[in-house]
Amino acid sequence: MQVRNALLSGFLPATLSAQNWCAPGATWNYATQASWGEGCYEHLYVGATLLGGVIGQNIFTASNFYYVDLGAVVYEPPHYYITTRWQDDIAWWWVPDLMDWDTLYNFGAVPGDKWLPPNFVGLCPPYEWIEVVDTGSVLVSGVSLHYLDIMQAGTEDTVYSRITERFGWEWEINIWPPCVGPPEIISGLISYSDDEISWTNPAWTEGCFGVVGIEEQSSSGIRLFPNPGNTQFTLDLPAGPHTITLFDATGRLVLQQRTTDTRPVVGTEVLPAGLYRISVSDECGMVTGAMWVKAD
Numbered sequence: 001m002q003v004r005n006a007l008l009s010g011f012l013p014a015t016l017s018a019q020n021w022c023a024p025g026a027t028w029n030y031a032t033q034a035s036w037g038e039g040c041y042e043h044l045y046v047g048a049t050l051l052g053g054v055i056g057q058n059i060f061t062a063s064n065f066y067y068v069d070l071g072a073v074v075y076e077p078p079h080y081y082i083t084t085r086w087q088d089d090i091a092w093w094w095v096p097d098l099m100d101w102d103t104l105y106n107f108g109a110v111p112g113d114k115w116l117p118p119n120f121v122g123l124c125p126p127y128e129w130i131e132v133v134d135t136g137s138v139l140v141s142g143v144s145l146h147y148l149d150i151m152q153a154g155t156e157d158t159v160y161s162r163i164t165e166r167f168g169w170e171w172e173i174n175i176w177p178p179c180v181g182p183p184e185i186i187s188g189l190i191s192y193s194d195d196e197i198s199w200t201n202p203a204w205t206e207g208c209f210g211v212v213g214i215e216e217q218s219s220s221g222i223r224l225f226p227n228p229g230n231t232q233f234t235l236d237l238p239a240g241p242h243t244i245t246l247f248d249a250t251g252r253l254v255l256q257q258r259t260t261d262t263r264p265v266v267g268t269e270v271l272p273a274g275l276y277r278i279s280v281s282d283e284c285g286m287v288t289g290a291m292w293v294k295a296d
Helices: 208-212
Strands: 002-004 027-034 037-051 054-067 072-087 090-095 100-106 130-140 143-153 158-164 188-193 198-200 223-225 232-236 242-247 253-259 265-267 274-282 287-294
Touching: 037 072, 188 274, 198 274
Parallel strands: 002 158
Antiparallel strands: 027 037, 027 188, 037 054, 054 072, 072 090, 090 100, 130 143, 143 158, 188 198, 223 232, 232 265, 242 253, 242 274, 274 287
């Protein structure tokens, strides 16, 4: 059986051009659902660091999960997750146990090339190898991103998935071998944004944050309340003009307004219930984002 997640397969063809990994403002959001509960987590690029004599990018993570056994929502504030770096078309992963860098994604690979993931090595040989079967490019927010279609041979099945520049692997940042893969992750990457581009999985229609509740302070830097809300929400913004844009779960722009208020109120009476991506840009072009849920 061949398994292929189609999260990133619906983009338009594009001309190939190199892009960096972990761009300024990079934010990844993932959804999970399992027997123990459900929720969402976010990875966020927070700044540079020096490791092994080279500059890397620190990525923090935060999560909101509803745990069935606790009968409660547990919010975990942003904390250190991993450090990566970009060099020679490769995204490298810092391995603390080895005090060295290992290959996470090789965007210079061609069909037939292989590499091992930076973790889980030796847990399920020979099924850990990541083999490139095809390459191409896609357009996201007008930017061309290179992708790798990869194959991982499992004990029973061959699993196909995709790695895309900036986005990374479509299930998580780290690539799991099939024998210890994340079978409980049913949605994988649901949205990605940085200072230049923004994408939301068009198949994502469930507001898992709406199920478990969202902290008023988003780890992306925007404070908004109430969340979930209904007819309106309020933003806390720095002084100066801003453009507020809302996208629905399909990525369609549904509302946009300009403001110079530091606490603007955004009316949402005309919007249907669901999950929305909020993008706020200032006069210098700096973009920050957050997720907002309109309740029934």
